[in-house]
Amino acid sequence: MDAGSGGAPPLGPLEEGSLKVAGNTLIVRRFRGWLEYARLGPDGSLAAKRKLAPGIRLLLASYPPFLLPEQGLFNCVYVRLLEPIVVHQRSVTKVSIEVPYDYAVIAESGDSHVLVDVFPGESGPPKLAVYGDLIEGMLCRFHRSPVDEEPRPGTARMVLHIVNQSDDAASVSRVVLPRSGLNYYHLPGGGVRASDAVMTIRGPGVAEVELEEPPLPRGSMRVPVVQRERRLLEAVPYKPHERLVMRWGF
Amino acid sequence: MALPLPAGIQELQPALADAATALAILAASIITGFLAGRRIRLLLQARVGRDLAVITSRAVSYTIYALGVIAALSQLGVNVNVFLLAGGVAGIVIGFASQTIAANLLSGIFLYLDRPFKQGDPVEINGVGGILHDVSVFSTKIRRWDGVLVRIPNEEVFKSVIEMPSRSLARRIEYRIPLERGDELEKARKAILEELDKHNLVLAEPQPEIYVESLGEYGVLVTVRYWAPSRKWFEAKTSVIDSIRRALEREGIRIAAPRRIVELAETEENRNR
Numbered sequence: 001m002d003a004g005s006g007g008a009p010p011l012g013p014l015e016e017g018s019l020k021v022a023g024n025t026l027i028v029r030r031f032r033g034w035l036e037y038a039r040l041g042p043d044g045s046l047a048a049k050r051k052l053a054p055g056i057r058l059l060l061a062s063y064p065p066f067l068l069p070e071q072g073l074f075n076c077v078y079v080r081l082l083e084p085i086v087v088h089q090r091s092v093t094k095v096s097i098e099v100p101y102d103y104a105v106i107a108e109s110g111d112s113h114v115l116v117d118v119f120p121g122e123s124g125p126p127k128l129a130v131y132g133d134l135i136e137g138m139l140c141r142f143h144r145s146p147v148d149e150e151p152r153p154g155t156a157r158m159v160l161h162i163v164n165q166s167d168d169a170a171s172v173s174r175v176v177l178p179r180s181g182l183n184y185y186h187l188p189g190g191g192v193r194a195s196d197a198v199m200t201i202r203g204p205g206v207a208e209v210e211l212e213e214p215p216l217p218r219g220s221m222r223v224p225v226v227q228r229e230r231r232l233l234e235a236v237p238y239k240p241h242e243r244l245v246m247r248w249g250f
Numbered sequence: 251m252a253l254p255l256p257a258g259i260q261e262l263q264p265a266l267a268d269a270a271t272a273l274a275i276l277a278a279s280i281i282t283g284f285l286a287g288r289r290i291r292l293l294l295q296a297r298v299g300r301d302l303a304v305i306t307s308r309a310v311s312y313t314i315y316a317l318g319v320i321a322a323l324s325q326l327g328v329n330v331n332v333f334l335l336a337g338g339v340a341g342i343v344i345g346f347a348s349q350t351i352a353a354n355l356l357s358g359i360f361l362y363l364d365r366p367f368k369q370g371d372p373v374e375i376n377g378v379g380g381i382l383h384d385v386s387v388f389s390t391k392i393r394r395w396d397g398v399l400v401r402i403p404n405e406e407v408f409k410s411v412i413e414m415p416s417r418s419l420a421r422r423i424e425y426r427i428p429l430e431r432g433d434e435l436e437k438a439r440k441a442i443l444e445e446l447d448k449h450n451l452v453l454a455e456p457q458p459e460i461y462v463e464s465l466g467e468y469g470v471l472v473t474v475r476y477w478a479p480s481r482k483w484f485e486a487k488t489s490v491i492d493s494i495r496r497a498l499e500r501e502g503i504r505i506a507a508p509r510r511i512v513e514l515a516e517t518e519e520n521r522n523r
Contacts, residue, residue: 080455125448128479129455130419139419139479142454 011186012221014058014105021060021103022122022154028058037105039117048117056107058116061223062156062192063104064182065141067118068126075179076244078129078140083147084173085162087201093162097145098155099177099194101184102126106226115226121154131176132248140176156184156192159214163200170201172250180242181211188219205249211242272322279318287311302362305355305387350405354388357408361385367414374413375402420453420477423487425494426463428506429470435462438472438503445497446476451486453477469506 014037019026023042028035033054041047052058065077077099087093105117120126129142143155151157164170177197185193195211202208287307294303324330345352362385367373371382373392380394390407392400415421429438439460446452458476465471474494478486498505 078455125450127447127450127452127454129453130477131455134418134420137419144454 011060011062011192014060019060022120024103024119026060026105037116039105039119041119047119050107050116052107052116056109059106059108059113059224061104061106062101062121062184062186063118063223063226064179064184064194065100065102065126066179067104067115067226068102068120074128074139074141076131076138076140077177077179077182078131078138078142078174079177080129080142080144080174081147081172082144084171085147086169086171087162087164089164089166089168089170091164093164095160095162096148097158097160097175098143098149098151099145099158099182100126100141100143100155101192101194104223104226106224108224113224113226123152123154131174131246137248138176151191156194158194159196161196161198163198166201166203168204170250172199172201172207174250175199175209176244176246177209178211178242178244183211183213184223185214185216186221186223188217193220199246199250201250205247207246207250209244209246268325268327272325275325276318276322279314279321283311283314283318286314302359302387350403351388353405354403357404358385358387358389360408361390361404366412371414371416374415375407376410378402379413415483416480418480420456421480421483422475422477423483423490425474425491427472427474427494427498429472430504430506432465432470434503435470435472437501438498441497441501441503442472442474442494445493446474446490449486449490449493451478451482452490453479467508467510 014026014028016028016030018028024047025040027038027040030036035052035054035056035058037048037050037052037058038046039048066074079097079099081097085093085095100123101121103119103121104115107114107116123143127142128139131138131140145155160175162172175197181195183195187193193214193216196214198210198212200208200210287310290310291303291307294306320330320333323333367382367385369382369384373380373382375390375392378392378394378400380392380400383391383393383399385391385404387404389401389403392402394400427438427442429435442460443458446458447454452458453476456477458474460472460474463471463473476490478490495505
């Protein structure tokens with residue numbers, strides 16, 4: 001089975017057997033009651049291997065893109081819109097964009113979720129970009145997104161509400177999303193949905209971005225936060241609806 | 251009814267009172283100096299670091315002790331002007347002798363206050379590049395890239411140009427690639443850009459740049475510029491150049507070797523050869 005061939009990825013519990021995901025082969029087998037997890041990279045070489053004690057469940061999840069080895073360098077997702085959107089002054093516009101995700105293999109034991117493995121999704125090599133000033137700006141995970149199109153493999157759909165509170169029409173060509181509050185949800189019919197983003201334009205070049213829980217169909221599953229990230233988020237005062245101020249233009 | 255004191259003791263009474271007062275002054279100065287020092291150390295430790303906090307607190311304590319001693323001696327009738335004069339002269343002598351130490355100490359204090367870098371930062375000071383190991387009161391220690399620990403006096407650090415690459419989110423990396431054939435320029439540009447786009451350490455923004463720098467003995471000299479996260483700068487610099495080389499080889503684009511055209515002049519000697 002191939003999760004990267006354009007269809008919805010088989011997200012959820014990872015059962016015994018092998019599974020193709022974004023060019024990688026995930027192999028799960030049981031050995032003397034223990035679970036053995038291995039991942040062969042796109043070139044066929046062994047990229048990860050873990051043993052899990054009896055009773056631990058494995059989950060495959062589309063995870064917000066903050067866990068790859070470069071994690072710790074950045075706390076935001078920078079989405080460059082392939083087509084800039086021009087919005088009226090004193091108006092509200094709603095568009096659909098895509099945000100990238102990485103695949104995370106998570107060990108689930110009761111309420112505890114531990115990261116077992118992480119690898120990039122089908123959205124291409126995980127690129128980074130600087131938003132704003134080189135000294136005071138932000139280093140973010142980067143993604144080029146079409147507007148109002150079906151999300152491509154390796155990406156989740158996000159609804160972006162643009163609230164232009166300024167007295168001038170504005171052209172929006174990029175949006176920067178904060179790490180805190182960016183949640184992904186597996187939808188029952190397949191596909192991945194991200195938190196909604198509300199971008200409030202305050203004036204020339206300045207906007208605030210806030211993330212909100214989207215309206216979800218029954219049976220949707222929120223991707224659990226793994227312990228490593230939970231600790232990181234708890235290290236700073238965590239707010240579920242974190243705001244990010246874009247002060248270097250949008 | 252109180253008994254009268256013997257005559258000898260009566261004569262000693264003012265002197266005993268002075269001695270008691272002097273002892274009280276001394277005790278008060280010791281207690282005050284100790285408490286003030288401890289309080290200052292606690293206050294400063296979190297803000298300016300342990301070393302500077304200890305030195306400042308000790309300086310305050312010793313000053314209070316010294317003032318206490320002078321006040322106590324003065325109470326006993328000792329002429330303290332002599333001490334003050336001697337102290338002044340000693341201060342001048344020590345000042346001259348320890349000019350460098352004082353300069354290093356002051357520079358250390360200002361470095362603590364200015365905090366241009368912190369432990370673990372990659373820095374380059376006076377041409378010495380490496381990881382900042384420690385900033386003490388008199389010197390700054392850098393663990394050079396080759397592992398050798400280098401000590402630089404703080405005065406020199408304070409006066410030097412300091413490069414702090416980790417303070418910037420990204421650093422620019424530049425390669426100069428000589429192409430043998432000018433007509434392969436567009437093909438090479440496309441291949442290099444595609445390679446840069448595939449590499450996860452090459453930032454998408456600021457965007458990479460590729461341009462012809464010069465036409466010369468190496469053929470067409472192309473400059474490739476891109477940005478990488480500061481913390482992954484070396485990793486990017488060493489891995490991306492190899493990716494570019496492989497991409498150019500895949501496309502059959504040849505990198506020029508240095509060449510020089512030499513023309514022999516028509517001389518009698520050459521004709522005879």
